[in-house]
Amino acid sequence: MDRGRGNPRVWALALAVGIVLADSSIVVLALPDIYRDLDTSVFGVTWVLVSFNLVMALAAVPAAMAARRVGPGRAAAVGLAIFAGAGLACGVSEHLSTLLIARSVQALGGALAVTAALELLPATVGSERRATVVWATAGATGAALGPAVGGILTQLVSWQSIFLIQVPIALAAAVPILAVARDEMSTRVIERELRPTGRPHLWANVALAMVSAAIAAALFLLVLLLIEGWRLSPIGAAIVVSMMPLAAVVGSRLSGWVGDPRARAAAGAILLAGGLGGLALLPKAEVALTLPPQVLIGVGLSLVLSALTETALAGRDPQAIHGGWTISARHAGVVIGLLALTPVFTHDIAVQQKQAINAGTAVILDSPIDPLLKLDLAKKISEHLEGEDGKVPNLGHVLEPLPDDEGERSEVVQLRNELQDQLDRGATHAFSPSFGIAALIALLALIPIGLARRIDL
Amino acid sequence: MTRARALVVGALVFSLALVGVYLAAGGASYTPEKSRNPCEPRPWHETSGGLEGLAEEFTLSALDGAACRLGVTREQLARALATKENRERFSTRFHIDDEKLAKAIRAGLLRAIDDAEEHGRLNGIVAAPLRAVAEHVPLEEGIELVQDAKKFLNGESFLSGIGDALEELLP
Numbered sequence: 001m002d003r004g005r006g007n008p009r010v011w012a013l014a015l016a017v018g019i020v021l022a023d024s025s026i027v028v029l030a031l032p033d034i035y036r037d038l039d040t041s042v043f044g045v046t047w048v049l050v051s052f053n054l055v056m057a058l059a060a061v062p063a064a065m066a067a068r069r070v071g072p073g074r075a076a077a078v079g080l081a082i083f084a085g086a087g088l089a090c091g092v093s094e095h096l097s098t099l100l101i102a103r104s105v106q107a108l109g110g111a112l113a114v115t116a117a118l119e120l121l122p123a124t125v126g127s128e129r130r131a132t133v134v135w136a137t138a139g140a141t142g143a144a145l146g147p148a149v150g151g152i153l154t155q156l157v158s159w160q161s162i163f164l165i166q167v168p169i170a171l172a173a174a175v176p177i178l179a180v181a182r183d184e185m186s187t188r189v190i191e192r193e194l195r196p197t198g199r200p201h202l203w204a205n206v207a208l209a210m211v212s213a214a215i216a217a218a219l220f221l222l223v224l225l226l227i228e229g230w231r232l233s234p235i236g237a238a239i240v241v242s243m244m245p246l247a248a249v250v251g252s253r254l255s256g257w258v259g260d261p262r263a264r265a266a267a268g269a270i271l272l273a274g275g276l277g278g279l280a281l282l283p284k285a286e287v288a289l290t291l292p293p294q295v296l297i298g299v300g301l302s303l304v305l306s307a308l309t310e311t312a313l314a315g316r317d318p319q320a321i322h323g324g325w326t327i328s329a330r331h332a333g334v335v336i337g338l339l340a341l342t343p344v345f346t347h348d349i350a351v352q353q354k355q356a357i358n359a360g361t362a363v364i365l366d367s368p369i370d371p372l373l374k375l376d377l378a379k380k381i382s383e384h385l386e387g388e389d390g391k392v393p394n395l396g397h398v399l400e401p402l403p404d405d406e407g408e409r410s411e412v413v414q415l416r417n418e419l420q421d422q423l424d425r426g427a428t429h430a431f432s433p434s435f436g437i438a439a440l441i442a443l444l445a446l447i448p449i450g451l452a453r454r455i456d457l
Numbered sequence: 458m459t460r461a462r463a464l465v466v467g468a469l470v471f472s473l474a475l476v477g478v479y480l481a482a483g484g485a486s487y488t489p490e491k492s493r494n495p496c497e498p499r500p501w502h503e504t505s506g507g508l509e510g511l512a513e514e515f516t517l518s519a520l521d522g523a524a525c526r527l528g529v530t531r532e533q534l535a536r537a538l539a540t541k542e543n544r545e546r547f548s549t550r551f552h553i554d555d556e557k558l559a560k561a562i563r564a565g566l567l568r569a570i571d572d573a574e575e576h577g578r579l580n581g582i583v584a585a586p587l588r589a590v591a592e593h594v595p596l597e598e599g600i601e602l603v604q605d606a607k608k609f610l611n612g613e614s615f616l617s618g619i620g621d622a623l624e625e626l627l628p
Contacts, residue, residue: 254464263461267468274472281476281484292475300468352489359489361532365517426489 009124010134012176013117016080017135018142019169020110024053024334025143028219029151029234029241030159032227037159038096042224042349046342049220050335051100055107057331063108064115064324072119072320073180075112080177082109084170090163102163113170114139114327119320120180128319135323136309137252140302144245147219151238200322203452204312205329207265210445211304212330213337214272217438218297219244220338221345221431222279222290229427230285243291247298254303261307261314262449268304269445271296276439280432285424304445305330311452337438345434356426363418369411492532496525501576511578512606515569519603522568526561527553538600555596562599566591569606 027034027048035045067075086106093099121131153161219241226237251268258264278293309326316322402409493499499521501514517531524534529551537547548554553561570587573579579587594602 258460258464260461263464267464270465270468270472274468274475277472278475278479281479283479283482283484283487285487289479296471296475303464355489355491357536358492358530358532361535362490362492365520365532365535422489425487429488 007124009176009180010121012173013076013121013124014134014138015169015173016076016113016177017117017138018145019166019173020083020114020142021139022142022146022149023106023110023166024049024056024146024331025216025219026146026150026162027159028147028223029227029238030154030162031220031223033154033159033234034099038094038099040096042346043342044096046220046338047096047100048103049216050338052103052107052110053216053331053334053338055104056111057328057335059108059111060115060327060331061321061324063111064119064320067112067116067119067320068318071181072116073177073183076116076120076177077174077181079109079112079114079116080170080174082106083113084167084174085109087163087166087170091160091167093160111324111327115320115324118323119318120177122319131319132310132313136306140248140252140305141245144248144298144301147223148238148242148245151223151234151241155234155238198316198322200325201312201314201316201452203448204308205325207269207445207448207452208305208308208312208326208329209333209336210441210448211269211272211301211308212333213340214276214438214442214445215297215301215305216334216337217341217434217441218272218276218279221341221434221438222294224345225428225431226287226290229431230287230424232287240287240290241294243294244298244301247295248302251299251302252306254299255306261311262452264303264307265311265449265452266446268300268302268307269442269449271300272304273300273439273442275300276435276442280435280439282428282432285428300442308449337441341434341437344437345431348433349430352426352430356423359422359426360419363422364415367411367415367418369408369415492530494525495521495529495531499572501572501578511573514576514578515573515606516603518569518572519562519565519606521565523561523565523603525568526564527551527557538604559596559599562596562603563591563594565603566594566599 031045031048034040034048035042038045063075063079067079070078083106086102086109089102090099090106093102118131118135121135122128125131125134150162153159153165222241223237226232226240227234232240255264258267275293275296275298278296279290282289312326312329313319313322402412499518501518520531520534524531527534529537533547537543544558548558567588570579570584570591574581574584591599591602
């Protein structure tokens, strides 16, 4: 049997893991569109991400146990079918509540497929070590590519297409696995059930949860800043955040250069904290300034996720259960990160909104334009703000159409630039405390990474 | 140095360098301008002069004076006075009734007259009758005068005939 890259079963399993773990982050760039289409709040739309990650966190270990009980082939095939069916339901949802329910069911199917894949991979690729590498790489690739793919689909087609396109992909991945399901022998399953399950690697999983919280914050907040704060299109934002997966490729090369997983984990957490610190201290609202922090975050996440996953799985048996613990820890981290930071930045957006509006009004009042025009602009700003409750304001167009007179036009253009500058400052600064907290969480992950060195290994 | 140590040290150096460069470039102070305290004296800008320039500075001064009396910012008050609906929302939010607002508007107009006089932009002969008007102006008219100080300063509605004289007396 071909146990290399030519084996369609390896590709099918990698695809299954990639597509499920991409789903954790694929909707990030679609959130602003979902937010508008379903007429919900920032907190409500956060649950489109939270629901999936929460169910994954809760279901991963039980799903791994179920996979071992019914047979990993059958579990993976059933999991992918559930994932595809729920994806279809997500794609046709017209209300936030149905979307959240479908996302939760999707996560159940996903948890079953991902943990079963880890159980199937050693027999398919020939060794547990190789299986871990394929599994972790597929998951990291999916998670890193997710936002960019989701952004492109959102702008070119619609946010619903993100879910609808998963249906044929998940079913295609299930086809080669069906043969395994048919071949499974009940005796082998029973034999696996009888093997004892060792305790999970506590500190590696705690560290995984903490860095996942920081990574989720980095992706979620950066996308919101780009789309809602700086008014980029989803494709524009997708291109910008592609810097992270590109940098992650560099990080994966570094992983091969340094063997010690604890050093890689520590370096990854430090880079993650540095990148998030950079985003917290952006000196201007310019896309180019987000690139250096993204490089550090991309390299950091690649180093720390692979190192901690390897540490959590090293020498532990059965792999599916321990893989389930890592999935659980990562997704729990995402949930904690989102739930902890959402109230912080929604509050900060509201505060900055008020401050930016006052600063914008001050710019208008102090400008050399006609006093009556000033008051008319103040009125337009007030009217515009009626529909902007809780959102980062965009007041640039209240000055349109521009006056015909050249002198007046240049005054109004200058006023518009100053007004835009105040709004950009407000939008950018609204995210700073949340990025700062995420950076602190990444730094604090060094504690369990250090403890893992002394106690668990 | 081992590769493992080099990796950790490299991560530290890159992270600190990024944070340091962004801090040095003003990352910690990239925030919207804070609203000025309206109770503090307001510098009068050099304007093109004449009634137009005086009216512009007068309006800002009057807004400052009224906002100071109400304990709100000048910007909040300017938006509140833009429409009737805004004013109602403003009154509910800050618990300010019409009487309180009228007193504040009068205080604002008086401060603007004082400021204009102090900055040599208004002659004492003109300031006295303007003060008399400002002290008793009803709310709606007071708001109109703050918004369009030219009317007040040339006496269109209250001091008919004084407008031309004022143009003459302006420094």
